[in-house]
């Protein structure tokens with residue numbers, strides 16, 4: 001086996017990161033939310049990302065550059081891409 005192919009109903013870390021903002025907004029359908037919870041229970045990396053998002057969004061309502069800088073490069077790039085799209089969908093208050 002050269003590749004780790006997830007089962008159909010398993011989320012990858014990238015998918016989890018992409019869904020995290022919806023998760024925090026309570027915008028996920030119950031099924032997806034359950035899958036995300038399942039992944040988070042087993043994945044320290046995604047749990048850390050979720051905590052980071054949760055704390056940051058709770059305190060500032062947005063994602064600060066300093067918070068992003070503390071993440072590893074791959075996660076940071078993924079988060080930044082996700083967050084840019086997320087922000088782009090939201091008109092400034």
Ligand SMILES: [Zn+2]
Pocket residue numbers: 012013016039043044045046047
């Ligand atoms: Zn993960």
